[in-house]
Structures are given as C-alpha cells and as structure tokens.
Amino acid sequence: MSRMWDISQPLHAAVPVWPGEPPFALHRHAVIGEGCPVNVGAMVTPLHAGTHGDAPLHYANDGASSAECDLEPYIGPCVLLDVRHARGRVEVDDIDWDAVAGAERVLLRTYENFPHESWDSDFTAIASEVIARLGATGVRLIGTDAASLDPEQSKTLDAHHAVKAADMRILEGLVLDDVPPGRYELVALPLRIVGADASPVRAILRDLP
Ligand SMILES: N[C@@H](CC(=O)c1ccccc1NC=O)C(=O)O
Ligand SMILES: [Zn+2]
C-alpha cells in the first residue's frame, strides 16, 4: 500500500513565527446561530509562518510573486536527505552527493525533533556553496525543516541569493521527523496570492509509484 506523510506544521495561534512578526490568528467572523446558518473564519498570517514556500519576490524586487510562480518545482519526485550531523550550517561535505544524483527536488532534515513549541533562533542554515552545487546538478527546489536557508541574523542572505542565481524554489519549515531518508513524490503548492513574497503550503510526501 502506498504511504503518505503530511510534512506540514499545524497553523494555530501558537505556531512559532519569525521574531517581531504578528502571530497567526484565525477569527470566527460568523457563528452558527439564529439567523446565521454557517461558521465563517478569516485568518491573519505572516507569510513566512509555518510550512511555506518563499517566492523570488522575497529576495528580489523584480522577482516573481507566489501567484506568478510556476508550479512544476513544487510537485514531483524528490530526495530526502538526513543531515542531522551538520553543525550550524549544512556544508558541502555534509551532503551525500551520490544520493542527490538526478534529483530535481532535495529536502534536508536538520532537526532531531522539530521545534513545534517555540521559535528556534539556532536553526541549521545552508551554505551558499551547497545551493550553488545543487543548482549546477539540476536541482529545481530546495526544502528544509529549518525556518530559513540563511541564519536568522543574516543581512546578506547568501543562500537565498544562490537560489536566485540558479532560479530554484524554496520550501521552509517542513516537518521531517517521521520520514525515513529516501526518494518520494513531493506535493507542496503555494497559494495563488497576488503580490505575495511567500505562501503557506500543504506539503506531503508519498511513496513513488
Ligand atoms: N528569510 C526568512 C524570512 C526573513 O528573513 C524574515 C521573515 C519575517 C520577518 C523578517 C525577516 N527577516 C528580517 O530580517 C525566510 O526565508 O523565511
Ligand atoms: Zn520564508
């Protein structure tokens, strides 16, 4: 039987968000009662909260918004690599390059246990050299369980700019705790939000046919 893993964070009021960002909120705009037959919610969310895809507009003013992004990178075969041994930053030597051969989508697991309860400022970033080499080998999408490709304090966003140079796409905040390393089909489509620099995704992995 084909297996499927939900690799998305639950979105709720306490989901950890980038420091200084407003919390995720779901409001009950209408409530079932006399004269009202339905419950209707409305949400407020930082676009980089939870499991999300960065649009190129996040790191370049002339970059595509979420609505303008091609969906191909976000759906198709991928390889999940365990890089829990990486310290501080995922470096070229932390990657099993044989496992990457031929892959168009690469997901990196850095966490032993995903920090669902609180924001982790010490997440494991990715060296721009890793991104450049992935891009050169034909990878179209890089995903990570960390909150960002670059360290929280980075002002240069070297890894994001290496992604831009290779015209790759990015997924961040994936939950990879329960998935063994290997090859899967990935589905993680950004919403068609006009002008958005990022979008929530519902990310899943399933066994390849
Ligand atoms: N680069 C991060 C997001 C990021 O940098 C950020 C997100 C929200 C508020 C501020 C941010 N960066 C500030 O320097 C990301 O890719 O999700
Ligand atoms: Zn982001």
Ligand SMILES: [Zn+2]
């Ligand atoms: Zn990012």
